[in-house]
Amino acid sequence: xxxxxxxxxxxxxxxxxxxxxxxxxxxxxxxxxxxxxxxxxxxxxxxxxxxxxxxxxxxxxxxxxxxxxxxxxxxxxxxxxxxxxxxxxxxxxxxxxxxxxxxxxxxxxxxxxxxxxxxxxxxxxxxxxxxxxxxxxxxxxxxxxxxxxxxxxxxxxxxxxxxxxxxxxxxxxxxxxxxxxxxxxxxxxxxxxxxxxxxxxxxxxxxxxxxxxxxxxxxxxxxxxxxxxxxxxxx
Amino acid sequence: xxxxxxxxxxxxxxxxxxxxxxxxxxxxxxxxxxxxxxxxxxxxxxxxxxxxxxxxxxxxxxxxxxxxxxxxxxxxxxxxxxxxxxxxxxxxxxxxxxxxxxxxxxxxxxxxxxxxxxxxxxxxxxxxxxxxxxxxxxxxxxxxxxxxxxxxxxxxxxxxxxxxxxxxxxxxxxxxxxxxxxxxxxxxxxxxxxxxxxxxxxxxxxxxxxxxxxxxxxxxxxxxxxxxxxxxxxxxxxxxxxxxxxxxxxxxxxxxxxxxxxxxxxxxxxxxxxxxxxxxxxxxxxxxxxxxxxxxxxxxxxxxxxxxxxxxxxxxxxxxxxxxxxxxxxxxxxxxxxxxxxxxxxxxxxxxxxxxxxxxxxxxxxxxxxxxxxxxxxxxxxxxxxxxxxxxxxxxxxxxxxxxxxxxxxxxxxxxxxxxxxxxxxxxxxxxxxxxxxxxxxxxxxxxxxxxxxxxxxxxxxxxxxxxxxxxxxxxxxxxxxxxxxxxxxxxxxxxxxxxxxxxxxxxxxxxxxxxxxxxxxxxxxxxxxxxxxxxxxxxxxxxxxxxxxxxxxx
Numbered sequence: 001x002x003x004x005x006x007x008x009x010x011x012x013x014x015x016x017x018x019x020x021x022x023x024x025x026x027x028x029x030x031x032x033x034x035x036x037x038x039x040x041x042x043x044x045x046x047x048x049x050x051x052x053x054x055x056x057x058x059x060x061x062x063x064x065x066x067x068x069x070x071x072x073x074x075x076x077x078x079x080x081x082x083x084x085x086x087x088x089x090x091x092x093x094x095x096x097x098x099x100x101x102x103x104x105x106x107x108x109x110x111x112x113x114x115x116x117x118x119x120x121x122x123x124x125x126x127x128x129x130x131x132x133x134x135x136x137x138x139x140x141x142x143x144x145x146x147x148x149x150x151x152x153x154x155x156x157x158x159x160x161x162x163x164x165x166x167x168x169x170x171x172x173x174x175x176x177x178x179x180x181x182x183x184x185x186x187x188x189x190x191x192x193x194x195x196x197x198x199x200x201x202x203x204x205x206x207x208x209x210x211x212x213x214x215x216x217x218x219x220x221x222x223x224x225x226x227x228x229x230x231x232x233x234x235x
Numbered sequence: 236x237x238x239x240x241x242x243x244x245x246x247x248x249x250x251x252x253x254x255x256x257x258x259x260x261x262x263x264x265x266x267x268x269x270x271x272x273x274x275x276x277x278x279x280x281x282x283x284x285x286x287x288x289x290x291x292x293x294x295x296x297x298x299x300x301x302x303x304x305x306x307x308x309x310x311x312x313x314x315x316x317x318x319x320x321x322x323x324x325x326x327x328x329x330x331x332x333x334x335x336x337x338x339x340x341x342x343x344x345x346x347x348x349x350x351x352x353x354x355x356x357x358x359x360x361x362x363x364x365x366x367x368x369x370x371x372x373x374x375x376x377x378x379x380x381x382x383x384x385x386x387x388x389x390x391x392x393x394x395x396x397x398x399x400x401x402x403x404x405x406x407x408x409x410x411x412x413x414x415x416x417x418x419x420x421x422x423x424x425x426x427x428x429x430x431x432x433x434x435x436x437x438x439x440x441x442x443x444x445x446x447x448x449x450x451x452x453x454x455x456x457x458x459x460x461x462x463x464x465x466x467x468x469x470x471x472x473x474x475x476x477x478x479x480x481x482x483x484x485x486x487x488x489x490x491x492x493x494x495x496x497x498x499x500x501x502x503x504x505x506x507x508x509x510x511x512x513x514x515x516x517x518x519x520x521x522x523x524x525x526x527x528x529x530x531x532x533x534x535x536x537x538x539x540x541x542x543x544x545x546x547x548x549x550x551x552x553x554x555x556x557x558x559x560x561x562x563x564x565x566x567x568x569x570x571x572x573x574x575x576x577x578x579x580x581x582x583x584x585x586x587x588x589x590x591x592x593x594x595x596x597x598x599x600x601x602x603x604x605x606x607x608x609x610x611x612x613x614x615x616x617x618x619x620x621x622x623x624x625x626x627x628x629x630x631x632x633x634x635x636x637x638x639x640x641x642x643x644x645x646x647x648x649x650x651x652x653x654x655x656x657x658x659x660x661x662x663x664x665x666x667x668x669x670x671x672x673x674x675x676x677x678x679x680x681x682x683x684x685x686x687x688x689x690x691x692x693x694x695x696x697x698x699x700x701x702x703x704x705x706x707x708x709x710x711x712x713x714x715x716x717x718x719x720x721x722x723x724x725x726x727x728x729x730x731x732x733x734x735x736x737x738x739x740x741x742x743x744x745x746x747x748x749x750x751x752x753x754x755x756x757x758x759x760x761x762x763x764x765x766x767x768x769x770x771x772x773x774x775x776x777x778x779x780x781x782x783x784x785x786x787x788x789x790x
Contacts, residue, residue: 084474105523106473107458107535205466208429209478211523216574216729217345217410220362221423228698228728 034122034167036064038194040073040187047179062198064191068121069198071096080204081121089116094207096199098223101207108213123167125160129153133160141170142188280329282747287765288559288603290388291550291595292353292758293325294411295588296346297570297581299613299737305578305652306585308628317625323585324593325608325740332749333736334758336612339368343734346570347422349611349755350414354563355385356759362422364414364439374420375434384418388759391768392561393448399560400549401443401452404525404542404584405567406459408439411611415563416452417442426462428480438462444485444492444517451493453515453560454552456545457567460486460500460519470522471500472537489517502538510551518545527568527580528587529717542566543591550598559603561766564591573614574729576659576720577680578652579629581616596742605744605765609758610737615655615730622651629719630711640711647706650714652721657730659720661707664697672697676707680718700726 039061046054058073071078071094078094080101091109093102120126133149139161140146147162161171172183189195210224218224261269295302303323311321338348340360351365352358359368366374370383389399403412408425417439424430427438437445440462446452460470463485464477479485486498493515499505500519508516520539525531531539540548546564553560566588572580592608599606620632620641631640631648640648658664663675673679706722713719723730739758741749745765749757763769 082475085469086472086474088473088475090473090475103523105521107521107524107526107530205476213524213571216571216731218423219345219729219731 033065034063035165036191037166037168038062038187038189038191038196038198039168039185040196042184042186044182044184045179046181048177049179052179058186060196060198062191062194063122064198067198067201069094071198078199080198081116081118082201083118089118089121091116092204092209094199094204095223095227098226099207100223101204101209102212102227103209104212124169124172125162130160130162133158141185144170144188146170280747283602283744285602285744286767287605287744289554289561289599290392290605290762290765291562291564291599291607292388292762293588293592293595293606293608294350294353294563294565294567295569295585295608295610296405296411296565296567297573297612297614297732298566298585298588298610299616299733299735301616301618302569302573302581302585302610302614303738305616305618305628306582306589309582310586310589312625312628318628319624323589324596325589328606328608328740328742328746330741330746330749332739332741333752334609334739334755335736335752336610336755337734343732344612345422345732346410346611347414350411351385352754352756353609353611353758354387354389354415356756356763357385358754358756359385363420364410364422365418366420370420372420373431375431375436377435377437380418380420380436387415388762388766388768389415389452389561389563390448391763392559392766393450393452395766395768396449396556396558397560397766398453398553398556398558400454400553400562401457402454402542402545402549402563403457403565403567404528405457405565405571406462406524407455407457407519408443408459408462409457409524409567411565411567412455412457412563413439413443416446425459426478427483428466428478429462440479440485441483444488451515453556454517454549454562456516456518456520456540456549458519458521458523458525461522463519473522475522486517486519489515500537502540505540505544505548508548510548510555513552514555516548516552524568524571527572527584529580529583541590542587543594546591547594547598550595554598559766561762564588564595566591570614573616573654574657574731575680576654576657576678576723576730577718578616578721579717579719581614582628601743603744605741605746605762607739607741607746607749607758607762609739613733613735613737615657615733617653617655618651619653620649620651626651627711627715628652629715631709631714643706645705648709649706650709650721654721654723654730655733656725656727657720657723658697658726658728659723659730660700660703660726661722662700662703662726664726665699665701666697675701675703677709677713677722678720679716680720697726697728 040058041061042058044056060071062069066083069078069080076097080092080094082090084090091104117126132153133151136148136150138147141161144163145165147164149160149162151158156174156176159173160169163170170185174181215224307321307323308318310323311318336344336349338344338361339358345361347362347364348359351363355365357367362372365385365387366380367383367385370379374380392399401407401412401415410422419436419439425439430438443452443455461478465479465482465484466476468477469475490496490498495513496515497508497513498517499508505518525539526535549562553562566584569581569584572584595606621634622632623635626633628651632651633640643649659678661676664672666672739749745761748761748764
């Protein structure tokens with residue numbers, strides 16, 4: 001996957017979930033208990049094309065048992081994935097300033113070939129991706145055990161500084177002919193003592209919920225109009 | 236010779252009406268004779284002037300005429316014929332009119348005022364369900380709603396001792412089904428949590444279950460489960476929490492308030508329902524809308540019945556009432572597929588609606604059952620170019636005698652089906668955070684960039700586009716794929732409804748009253764005439780009664 005594809009991706013975890021073979025259905029993913037964490041990541045994208053500018057973004061990542069939540073640095077937009085008791089994954093986009101959640105309902109998720117790999121959601125990299133990268137050396141990061149891994153997936157060179165006990169990357173660097181992308185872990189706290197917590201499920205439950213499939217019939221809805229025309233494109 | 240002539244006419248007629256595979260092309264004489272036979276048949280049409288015992292109203296949501304034509308061809312080609320000579324089941328109904336769909340305040344309407352027009356006989360403003368035009372949008376006061384509500388054909392049927400049913404592939408609380416039984420000035424107030432805190436008008440789901448005219452609604456089948464269950468319990472299929480905050484479980488309310496009542500949520504439970512012993516059936520097969528027909532069998536975990544199966548089961552239950560029944564059946568997701576710019580799912584859902592109509596025809600007596608098939612509004616969906624006869628409807632346009640696809644002035648091939656606007660625009664698309672969704676070129680229902688969405692709709696609802704540079708290079712494999720989004724001229728996040736007239740097909744008692752170009756609200760009046768309600772309610776009583784009670788609010 002080319003870095004240029006992500007030049008304008010600011011706060012989305014999606015690129016971490018890329019796999020050459022596509023994502024697996026979630027139901028069969030491991031139930032391994034992972035540490036509940038609160039992290040902040042910064043991402044820098046440097047395109048090779050002189051016509052395009054570098055970008056810097058920051059976002060929060062929270063992992064709890066059965067829940068992954070992200071939120072951009074300004075706090076307005078996020079995403080949440082929840083694993084339900086029967087193994088389904090409920091996915092919603094969150095618009096905190098509008099107290100609105102956009103749902104992608106089960107009938108439309110498979111239609112769109114949207115599949116979520118719970119392991120990748122939880123750790124940003126799948127085991128298969130990690131296995132494709134060769135261990136280079138063992139080291140430490142912020143006092144945690146770390147492994148430097150390098151390799152190539154497709155035509156993209158990837159370097160990962162992996163935290164094996166936390167099951168998270170401290171750093172991911174991707175390089176291809178279009179440019180480079182660097183992701184850095186800048187803050188890490190165990191979730192129970194984190195200074196910045198995710199928005200509570202109970203609070204999200206009080207948000208207005210809209211089925212994404214209904215957007216076409218909501219042409220007069222102020223939120224939908226704003227969402228579909230925000231920050232109009234300028235030349 | 237006369238016998239052979241009649242035989243050949245029959246063969247041509249058969250070709251023209253069914254698209255029989257591998258039938259030889261008609262000769263000029265056969266074309267002529269088939270055309271003549273159509274006129275002869277028309278001369279023998281005998282209007283059924285009796286009253287109807289039953290009325291079935293089929294709605295293809297967003298099923299404009301171009302959708303019907305394309306679906307006809309698609310269906311015919313799937314049967315092995317050229318396609319153009321095919322007829323969908325409802326196209327064979329003998330009576331036809333065009334319906335003007337505008338609402339009181341919209342040139343291009345939405346489903347709420349259009350269905351209101353069809354089931355109450357009165358046009359109203361956008362987003363309103365069976366309340367008159369004097370009620371402001373989002374009026375929260377239940378008393379104002381009560382004073383301005385419009386009586387629906389379903390309510391009148393219950394008052395008359397008939398049984399009633401609502402079937403849809405959308406949420407059963409969505410605008411089209413809801414207009415039959417609910418009254419509200421905001422179609423989005425489907426559950427109690429969707430309303431503002433000060434609203435005293437009941438939510439739509441509660442209005443369905445609490446409907447209390449003569450024993451309540453008898454059959455309701457569709458999607459929308461989460462608005463019927465409280466947030467303290469989880470969905471049985473997916474484990475997500477219900478959405479009701481009032482603590483009510485409307486599914487158990489349904490079974491407890493009715494005798495011989497059942498609630499089902501999956502295929503196995505649905506199949507086990509015995510119509511002979513079930514008098515009230517509530518079926519909610521998804522948390523929200525049900526699957527597109529193209530995806531239903533492959534994708535649904537617990538299994539859900541098709542629109543045809545729901546229609547058949549509903550008729551089997553309702554027909555037990557010797558007073559007759561009113562049934563509304565909606566193919567609700569034709570509209571969604573068009574909004575997404577995906578012709579394949581619009582056409583396959585239209586096919587399923589046609590199958591449901593045929594099932595209803597097979598299960599009813601044309602002498603006493605009025606069947607109407609229509610749409611609430613159209614979409615900006617076009618069939619263009621000069622493709623040769625039998626050209627694959629989803630494919631690239633190839634002219635008569637051509638050996639390769641036709642080319643535009645840029646030198647690129649193009650499809651027969653396109654949209655005037657929508658997410659199929661070929662410039663690079665971005666979400667509201669300026670994250671690229673799909674690069675410049677043809678668009679698909681899914682994003683090839685990343686499985687985790689950056690957009691807000693089924694695969695591709697952009698907030699921005701880059702201008703397209705020319706047109707993409709297409710091939711038949713690409714454009715024939717189910718997930719392909721046909722090109723759109725004007726870039727929009729969702730494709731829009733269209734304002735042109737839609738068709739009304741009808742058969743049975745009083746069906747001949749559909750003729751010419753009529754206002755959409757006339758549909759109610761034909762049904763009322765057929766059921767004998769028109770004599771009970773003189774023409775001006777409806778408007779005068781509600782004008783006296785109106786709050787005179789204007790949007």
